[in-house]
Amino acid sequence: xxxxxxxxxxxxxxxxxxxxxxxxxxxxxxxxxxxxxxxxxxxxxxxxxxxxxxxxx
Amino acid sequence: xxxxxxxxxxxxxxxxxxxxxxxxxxxxxxxxxxxxxxxxxxxxxxxxxxxxxxxxxxxxxxxxxxxxxxxxxxxxxxxxxxxxxxxxxxxxxxxxxxxxxxxxxxxxxxxxxxxxxxxxxxxxxxxxxxxxxxxxxxxxxxxxxxxxxxxxxxxxxxxxxxxxxxxxxxxxxxxxxxxxxxxxxxxxxxxxxxxxxxxxxxxxxxxxxxxxxxxxxxxxxxxxxxxxxxxxxxxxxxxxxxxxxxxxxxxxx
Numbered sequence: 001x002x003x004x005x006x007x008x009x010x011x012x013x014x015x016x017x018x019x020x021x022x023x024x025x026x027x028x029x030x031x032x033x034x035x036x037x038x039x040x041x042x043x044x045x046x047x048x049x050x051x052x053x054x055x056x057x
Numbered sequence: 058x059x060x061x062x063x064x065x066x067x068x069x070x071x072x073x074x075x076x077x078x079x080x081x082x083x084x085x086x087x088x089x090x091x092x093x094x095x096x097x098x099x100x101x102x103x104x105x106x107x108x109x110x111x112x113x114x115x116x117x118x119x120x121x122x123x124x125x126x127x128x129x130x131x132x133x134x135x136x137x138x139x140x141x142x143x144x145x146x147x148x149x150x151x152x153x154x155x156x157x158x159x160x161x162x163x164x165x166x167x168x169x170x171x172x173x174x175x176x177x178x179x180x181x182x183x184x185x186x187x188x189x190x191x192x193x194x195x196x197x198x199x200x201x202x203x204x205x206x207x208x209x210x211x212x213x214x215x216x217x218x219x220x221x222x223x224x225x226x227x228x229x230x231x232x233x234x235x236x237x238x239x240x241x242x243x244x245x246x247x248x249x250x251x252x253x254x255x256x257x258x259x260x261x262x263x264x265x266x267x268x269x270x271x272x273x274x275x276x277x278x279x280x281x282x283x284x285x286x287x288x289x290x291x292x293x294x295x296x297x298x299x300x301x302x303x304x305x306x307x308x309x310x
Binding site: 015016023057 | 064153
């Protein structure tokens with residue numbers, strides 16, 4: 001048991017699965033906002049994409 | 058799913074707070090430069106492109122290709138109206154992706170034992186800045202509307218590959234502790250730049266060099282502040298959450 005962990009009593013496999021799931025969710029979100037080719041998504045996030053130096057246009 | 062829920066909780070709060078600050082910084086430092094660049098883009102004289110192969114290639118890289126029309130036109134699809142609506146969508150994009158970056162930061166740092174203080178968090182934030190802004194920005198500096206660029210798909214691929222290689226390289230150096238693996242990590246960080254990012258046929262642009270220089274500085278520093286703040290906040294929030302879970306030692310630490 002790791003008392004300084006955010007998951008109080010998770011087994012190491014379940015721990016890794018949950019962390020991987022959270023990381024995947026993060027990648028999916030960042031990918032959609034930064035890379036979605038949908039024109040509406042591009043136009044809505046336009047100034048954000050330029051400001052964060054995502055390849056745009 | 059306690060761990061998953063806690064990671065999402067810390068990431069959502071840290072991401073929200075850091076991206077609200079970043080939205081303010083962008084509104085002040087980067088967005089005005091984007092709007093200024095768009096005035097050059099829309100004023101781009103069409104005849105310049107008729108007799109210049111390089112400028113023609115630059116023009117073709119603009120998928121919207123309606124530079125003769127008023128404003129910053131990205132085709133016929135929906136776009137937020139300039140002003141409040143456009144600002145709102147920029148803020149929304151910031152918040153959503155801020156939470157996304159935070160999820161990545163918190164989840165990956167938990168694999169390495171977790172962020173134990175705001176100072177450790179700030180260091181994690183610096184790593185995020187290096188991975189997502191510094192490394193891809195060396196080959197593909199922050200660009201303004203109206204600037205020539207190579208084909209979008211190639212740049213997106215190089216961007217993603219550079220981010221992945223830099224993250225893997227930093228992890229090998231920071232967490233594997235052997236000289237050989239550290240050297241492999243270093244090679245991973247350097248390799249994308251030896252290969253090189255896709256570049257346009259010509260860098261000739263209606264956007265003044267000074268404006269672009271100011272934008273590169275503003276975008277890079279805005280991102281630095283976001284990442285360091287995000288990491289620091291994640292550290293503070295994580296410790297508070299553990300404290301509330303009843304761990305006295307961490308509460309007093």
